[in-house]
Amino acid sequence: MRLPPHPDRPGTTSPKLSAAARASTVAYVLRRCGYFVVVVFSVYTLSFFLLYALPSDPVALMLERRSAGAGGSTSEQVEALRAQYGLDQPLLVRYIETLGQLLSGDPGTSFQSGRPVPEIIGAVAPNTLGLAAGGLVIAIPLSLALALATSWRQGSALHRMLVNVPALVAAVPAFWLGLLLLQLFSFTLGWAPSAGGTGLSALVLPSVALALPVSASLTAVLVRGLDDVQRADFVELLRARGLPWRRVYLAHVARNALLPFVTLAGLTVGGVLVGTVITETVFARAGLGRLLASSVETQDAPVILAIAVLAAVLFAAVNLAVDLLYPILDPRTRHRGSGARA
Amino acid sequence: MxxxxxxxxxxxxxxxxxxxxxxxxxxxxxxxxxxxxxxxxxxxxxxxxxxxxxxxxxxxxxxxxxxxxxxxxxxxxxxxxxxxxxxxxxxxxxxxxxxxxxxxxVGLVPQDPIRSLDPLMRIGAHFAELHRHFLGLTDRAESRVRTIASLEAVGVDRPELRLRQYPHELSGGQRQRILIALALIGEPRLxxxxxxxxxxxATVQRRVLDLFDEVxxxxxxxxxxxxxxxxxxxxxxxxxxxxxxxxxxxxxxxxxxxxxxxxxxxxxxxTSLPSALPARPAFRAESPPRVVLEARDLTKSFAGGRGQERVDAVREVSLTLHRGQTVAVVGESGAGKSTLLRLLTGLERADSGAVLLDGDEVRGSGGGGGGGGGGRFDRFGRKARADFARRVQLVYQNPARSLNPSLPVGRVIAEPLEAHRVGGARSRAERVRELLEQVELPADIAERRPGQLSGGQAQRVAIARALALEPEVVVLDEPVSALDQAVQFALLRLLGELQQRLGIAYLLVSHDLGVVRAVADEVIVMHRGRVEERGATGSVFTAPASPRTRALLDAVPVLKSSLSLSSSASSVPSASSHDRTSQP
Structure with a gap:
């Protein structure tokens, strides 16, 4: 009963066409990289004008702190400091100069300590990046496992119970959760140091405190995705063919449900960076979050600007990676190059 | 095997x-x-x-x-x-x-070929998975050979190419063939x-059903x-x-x-087949009423993927729609029916040609004389557009998806009135009641939400909404294809009555030739963007001039019931009746 297949038309996927497809891929990558530049540049611009266009005088604040108790300062000293930090220049000139400095890798010196900004940030950044990484390393597998377990059987008692867990966790304030963990594991059980410290043991509790609220939203999105995909026609058909549910669930349902999860995981990096501010305060860790908080208090503009741009670069880079990953994960978002539609 | x-x-x-x-x-x-x-x-x-x-x-x-x-x-x-x-x-x-x-x-072949393949997997991987499961076959080359053989067996062209393609790159008919091939891997007996x-x-339907018989x-x-x-x-x-x-x-x-x-x-x-609908009053072709909507040489092309030449979706299509007349556009999917509809309703701007409403050219409908860039309905923008929208209304195929689920039915129907600032709150409510009565729905339905309605009721609401502004032309895009047969029948009857009472002209797009034959005065058969054949419904159905029209007609399933034959003289067109009537 073989039906005669249509005559082959090998010309449809000619090298010319695949070259066009490649060109469109290159265009896509370039456009995404362009978005990256735009995001970072906008964050810089916005932060700069918020910091420098404000009607307060950082030099006065600076002198007040530095010479506390050592008598007043003359207006010559103030002018000299202004000139030293370039604050006597018009705003737009400073905007462009600072941009040039940042691009050449020199974010300037702190108003407060007079030390170079890279040194200040470099001293605490590893702590924060370690904490953020720790948070993600816990949050992503945790939410994956929790969501996969929740959605395994539709309408089961386990599903009905677990589906409420993310909302419950999300409702708990992050600082309170941190304090609770400290009370239990540091003070009562004595398993982990309560404040500061370095090394892995000091990282565990803050990472957990940071990860839990983040994994709540990730889990909720993934559970929703898994439940939706399970209702899809192709899943029912795979079951009807007699494939074991484990196979259908992991190879088809989970894979399809991961697409929105990946997008959200990329956006979560921003949430994690914000979360470090609270977590570092609760756990009394030195880190970018606390540095940012104290720099805002003293209006230490170069430090704030550097942290803001750094966070923007991190966030935009992760989301650029997600954007570039997406067409690999989902063929439907690829550009039509090999159009052999009949 | x-x-x-x-x-x-x-x-x-x-x-x-x-x-x-x-x-x-x-x-x-x-x-x-x-x-x-x-x-x-x-x-x-x-x-x-x-x-x-x-x-x-x-x-x-x-x-x-x-x-x-x-x-x-x-x-x-x-x-x-x-x-x-x-x-x-x-x-x-x-x-x-x-x-x-x-x-x-038992092998299952599903209803919706579009959504029944995992969108993230290549066709080859779908087969490999089942080969592994049913036959314990893990050798890729062997699976490939078997896949090509089974794709050939169900009449999929260029099987080697299909292996590397993703489901969304294939047409519905191809996907259904692939699904049949997949169902056969486990060698089921049913x-x-x-x-x-x-x-x-319809034509693809026939080929797929033929494949079932062959298998x-x-x-x-x-x-x-x-x-x-x-x-x-x-x-x-x-x-x-x-x-x-x-x-x-x-x-x-x-x-x-x-x-x-x-x-x-x-x-x-x-007896609820469309052919049993009451006969339409003959359309006076010699002394027709005034023309309400006219299209002249509409042409529209789309960029066909990067590096490929443009595809003509609609090519030099002209049509005239008289007051109270029903013109049906038929053809396979991809023939350009939807694009033609979008051009005629101003949702899309033609490359060339013009749309005329009551003899006046609709500004911005075509690129003909004016030339120059700008969006659709450019210069006389909003006003022209609003005026056009008042007189040409659309009813979509799927009522469940064309009604805003969060608004009560009364608001859904009153929305065009609000958008065009017609009347006040009280007169609108009055008009909604009137419209519900016209489409034979109880007045209390205005309080309900679209999600609580049956398919037939929802489509009646969609019709009421289309009638709210007293349009002269209603464009019906597959208006009954999502509905059950008896509901279809009732709805088609309602549409016929409304037309007689209100003198509306219908432009109907349908793949159901039974429906078309029962309700249309004139038929336009489209193929690849061009008009393949046009004429009065009766003559097109009994003596099709074009082989493509004949293929479309042949694809309609033949009902062997004595009952339906006796109940109405003109039944669903059958293959035998063409043989009898069609001259070479």
């Missing part, structure tokens, strides 16, 4: 007795259903949505949701090849858990087909077909089982059921 020996023996392949399915808090979805499928034959379960036919099919494979309560008195299946040491007669083996039938004994063609074009005879399989279309069932099945509200109302051989239906419901199914 040599299981053809079974074809000769007329044994029983499947016997299901006393199936009951109930969902918590509801009446039984299926109540005491019994069905028997003889070896090598095809059985069709016919019923409307909600009749329990799909539930039956799901229960047969243990696919009902966990909340459903399923029980049956007896389920027997002849799994062949002697391995089943069953106690039943003739190799029939008692099945306790229907899940063991999945794949190897194919379950769940409305396998209801989402396909069945070549492999000695049986087919259990579930469909709402009694014409398809009558044409393709040896036995018919007519279901209504979870019960079998009639069953027997196709000839018996169609030739001499015992149950009133079966009779109703046979």
């Amino acid at each position: 040599s299981i053809v020996e079974k074809a000769a023996a007329p044994g029983t392949l499947l016997r299901l007795e006393g199936l009951r399915v109930a969902y918590p808090g509801g009446p039984a979805a299926v109540d005491g259903l019994s069905v028997t499928v003889p070896s090598g034959s095809s059985v069709a379960i016919v019923g409307e949505s909600g009749s329990g036919k799909s539930t039956t099919l799901h229960a047969l494979l243990g696919l009902t949701p966990r909340t459903a309560h399923v029980s049956f008195d007896r389920l027997e299946f002849d799994s062949g090849n002697g391995s089943g040491a069953g106690a039943g007669a003739g190799g029939l083996r008692r099945i306790e858990d229907p899940r063991e039938l999945r794949g190897r004994s 194919l379950l087909a769940d409305e396998p063609t209801s989402n396909l074009d 069945r005879t070549a492999r000695g399989l049986s087919v259990l077909l579930v469909t709402h279309d009694i014409a398809v069932a009558g044409e393709r099945a040896d036995h018919l089982v007519v279901m209504r509200a979870g019960r079998v109302v009639e069953s027997g051989t196709a000839d018996e059921v169609l030739g001499d239906p015992k149950d009133p419901y079966t009779r109703q199914l046979l």
